[in-house]
Amino acid sequence: MLISLRGKYDTYEFDLSQESHIIQKGQKFSSLYRGKRISDNSYVCVKHLHDTQCVQNSEHAHLIFITLTSIEKLDDAIIRTYDIIETEQGYFIVYEYLHGVTIKTITNTPDYPDLTTSKFACKVGIEVCKILKKLHEHGIVHRNIKPSNIFLETDDSGRISPDNPRVRLIDFEIASVHGSNIFSLNKVPFSVLYSPPEQVLYFSHLIDERSDLYSLALVVYEIATRRPSFYHENAAMLINLQINTSIQKNPRISKELFTLLLQATSKHRFSLPPNKYSQEQLEAFLDTGRSQRFQNAHDFSLALSEVFRHLNQPKTRKSRKSFFL
Structure with a gap:
């Protein structure tokens, strides 16, 4: 099952039926998938937040994004955040993919x-x-x-x-x-x-x-x-x-x-x-x-x-x- 997420900065896709796309599933707080950024076909990490209350609304999601992207500027060793996307299934956070x-x-x-x-x-x-x-x-x-x-x-x-x-x-x-x-x-x-x-x-x-x-x-x-x-x-x-x-x-x-x-x-x-x-x-x-x-x-x-x-x-x-x- 192909999942397509349209964010503010790009569109991202991952396939739930592909074992290689599942990094971590069934955790209490979130599940993690390997996806692709459509604009350049590069890998990304997509985190699905299970707790529907941890992000209150779109304004809060924007504040979270601003906070996370501000934190990453403090050091190159901190993971990069690309997008936060609201869907009917809840919120997804898109991060850089690390090798x-x-x-x-x-x-x-x-x-x-x-x-x-x-x-x-x-x-x-x-x-x-x-x-x-x-x-x-x-x-x-x-x-x-x-x-x-x-x-x-x-x-x-x-x-x-x-x-x-x-x-x-x-x-x-x-x-x-x-x-x-x-x-x-x-x-x-x-x-x-x-x-x-x-x-x-x-x-x-x-x-x-x-x-x-x-x-x-x-x-x-x-x-x-x-x-x-x-x-x-x-x-x-x-x-x-x-x-x-x-x-x-x-x-x-x-x-x-x-x-x-x-x-x-x-x-x-x-x-x-x-x-x-x-x-x-x-x-x-x-x-x-x-x-x-x-x-x-x-x-x-x-x-x-x-x-x-x-x-x-x-x-x-x-x-x-x-x-x-």
């Missing part, structure tokens, strides 16, 4: 051994920090830093360079600008696997640049170890791990990087379940954890750069003692 893979892909498959090391994890972290620094300086908090939202573009030869990766940041649907949502969200969704305690416990006014850095630190950890920092099949147990447990040592991650990430993910350990505390007590505890993390992307980037330089130094062989007189 490469997400961090989620490289950590979930054995196909990228050069890209799952402490050194590469540092490189990705440094690049994302550069983007976040510009966002945070303009009052923008991404609020959804996770492996599937960090994209690694291929170079001209079709490879992803372990030494100089082209990192892109995507998916700004739940981002905030000066504390306000871009989209109309009654309850801001989040990924428990990568969200800081203040986000998991719905203290939205405490979510700031340190929250993004917490999430980024968990992604860096996952790149180096090839496993999430926290995981449990029971959702309640996973929430408890996220709000009350520190990241664990892993033989795949360097000692220096682990120490840095431990600071970036600092949190207060609750001796009782959160519902046993007052809102004021919870806020004070959450603030304690936030105050011990890296306070901005610049400082986190400097620390990652220092660890990277240390890891990049050639290892010196210990001299062997002679037993001959």
